[in-house]
Amino acid sequence: MKHTIGFIGGGQMGEALIRGLIDSGLYQANAISVAEPNQERRTYISDTYGIQGFANSEQLWKNSATILLAVKPQIMAKVLAASKDFVSPDHLIITIAAGLPISFYEQALGRDDCKIIRVMPNTPALILEAASGFSGNKNTGPDDLLRCEEILNKIGKSVPLDESLLDAVTGLSGSGPAYVFTFADAMIDAGIKAGLPRPTAETLALQTILGSVKLLIESKKHPAELRAMVTSPGGTTIAAQHILERSGFKGIVMDAIEAAVNRSKELGKTD
Ligand SMILES: NC(=O)C1=CN([C@@H]2O[C@H](COP(=O)(O)OP(=O)(O)OC[C@H]3O[C@@H](n4cnc5c(N)ncnc54)[C@H](OP(=O)(O)O)[C@@H]3O)[C@@H](O)[C@H]2O)C=CC1
Numbered sequence: 301m302k303h304t305i306g307f308i309g310g311g312q313m314g315e316a317l318i319r320g321l322i323d324s325g326l327y328q329a330n331a332i333s334v335a336e337p338n339q340e341r342r343t344y345i346s347d348t349y350g351i352q353g354f355a356n357s358e359q360l361w362k363n364s365a366t367i368l369l370a371v372k373p374q375i376m377a378k379v380l381a382a383s384k385d386f387v388s389p390d391h392l393i394i395t396i397a398a399g400l401p402i403s404f405y406e407q408a409l410g411r412d413d414c415k416i417i418r419v420m421p422n423t424p425a426l427i428l429e430a431a432s433g434f435s436g437n438k439n440t441g442p443d444d445l446l447r448c449e450e451i452l453n454k455i456g457k458s459v460p461l462d463e464s465l466l467d468a469v470t471g472l473s474g475s476g477p478a479y480v481f482t483f484a485d486a487m488i489d490a491g492i493k494a495g496l497p498r499p500t501a502e503t504l505a506l507q508t509i510l511g512s513v514k515l516l517i518e519s520k521k522h523p524a525e526l527r528a529m530v531t532s533p534g535g536t537t538i539a540a541q542h543i544l545e546r547s548g549f550k551g552i553v554m555d556a557i558e559a560a561v562n563r564s565k566e567l568g569k570t571d
Pocket residue numbers: 308309310311312313314335336337338341356370371372373375378379396397398420421422423474475
């Protein structure tokens with residue numbers, strides 16, 4: 301059972317994490333299995349990554365030290381009901397479902413002696429650049445948290461947090477890639493509107509985003525300071541900044557993230 305991991309759900313995030321674990325070398329393909337009821341999807345995942353695929357989770361619980369729950373929050377209760385008979389206090393259960401609090405799993409499993417870690421990763425796990433927050437229940441010891449952290453740090457960066465902050469993580473970084481993709485899309489369209497060929501607009505927009513993020517990280521300067529370095533008096537940048545300020549760009553981004561945080565909290569309400 302050592303160093304074996306079973307994924308319940310082989311969708312977008314399940315695949316991102318499986319690929320991340322294999323590409324990082326943390327797990328061999330033969331130590332990973334997936335339970336995925338959709339046959340086409342199951343075949344794709346097991347063929348692509350050379351892992352074992354099952355139609356249901358029974359074998360995973362029997363064969364895996366760590367179980368990673370990667371199904372939609374809306375079907376988690378059904379998945380836990382089907383898992384109840386196989387769960388033991390030896391399993392390390394890691395869940396990435398948005399919104400659902402750890403108490404939801406304990407209630408659904410009808411026991412409070414399981415080791416459960418709630419994680420919120422994001423899709424850049426596909427290229428080992430995920431941002432994840434995580435929090436364990438009272439049964440998780442330092443070794444369990446370390447095992448989880450090791451997984452998360454192989455697929456990107458992670459921060460341990462109090463569980464009460466995981467909805468904030470979900471709204472900020474869990475959903476965050478979508479906001480960045482929307483911004484990238486808008487920059488590319490703007491380049492095309494200004495007359496650039498699409499491939500040129502794509503290259504310039506994406507390199508600008510990549511370079512700016514690297515500059516932020518490497519310089520350790522505040523975004524406002526770096527923005528001032530771009531903004532010449534009476535120049536082009538301030539003309540654009542004026543429009544962004546007038547249309548409340550920062551406020552819109554903050555409102556959007558707040559909406560995602562609130563939706564995560566709503567998903568956790570199970571009455
Ligand atoms: N997408 C993202 O960016 C992020 C998602 N998350 C969380 O990750 C979880 C998965 O999301 P995501 O990967 O996007 O969703 P997907 O719908 O892509 O993946 C879920 C997979 O689980 C399968 N499934 C359905 N029922 C079962 C079952 N009983 N047993 C095993 N597998 C089952 C689904 O099959 P079928 O399609 O046939 O129903 C699907 O392939 C969610 O809880 C989400 O909140 C967390 C961080 C980021």
